[in-house]
Amino acid sequence: MSIQQIAVAYTAVATAENGRDGRVATDDGKLDVVVNPPKEMGGSGAGTNPEQLFAAGYSACFQGALGVVARAAKADIKGSTVTAQVGIGKTEAGGFGLEVELITSIPNVDRATAEELVAKAHEVCPYSNATRGNIKVTLTVA
Template identity: 40%
Template sequence: MTDTVLFTGTATAVGGRNGHSQTSDGSVSVDLGMPKNGVLDAGKTTPEHLFATGYAACFGSAVEAVAHQKKIDVTGAAVTVAVSLVKGDSGYSLAAKISLKAPALTAQETKEVLEAAHQMCPYSKATRGNIPVELSVG
């Protein structure tokens, strides 16, 4: 079977972490900044925020797909993704934490959906083996 491209998002950044990034269709246009002492200038965002946003949305769709397969209710489910820029002995890297809160499910059911979604989500597939990803029931 041949892979079929369903959608391509394209963005251009000028000025790196202290510049501006915008998608080719203008749907996203952001000023970027590097936090100083943990504080980010007003009106700016970071690549980690943008990655976390995309990951959370994609993971949320995977949660819904798993719920559909299992015929369970995930109404009101919320996925929170925290992406960290980490500096270590070998330089900079990323780490992620994913939390799933599913009010209609038990903690065990939520854990099962979380783990199954992690196997299905394209962002999880892309990061698997490349960055540490911690899963938790929220």
């Protein structure tokens, strides 16, 4: 698989201090959050965590991609939602890995159309393109 080449239109910059048990902030100050491991992983759970931030970014990005393909198909996606569930756990090799389930609800179209839109969104979404072939991503139409 070759590395995807892009013409960069925007670069987000965030800096972490103290890793998973510290703080993350963007250079423009629009995001500044305390991060802590979840209780399930032995942390305090007091702040957000990288998996929640990844879930937020992926769900928002996928919703945007859904809008792009829906406009092209002239499909009504008003009231639609995308929920990203990001799991983290140990890999067989001893490190850690992620898996994602994207749960999409599109109330104004039939199931077959919803499934087609979700599949097409998965082809154009930058997060989907970044994760494809690297982690398990499950697409679910609610």
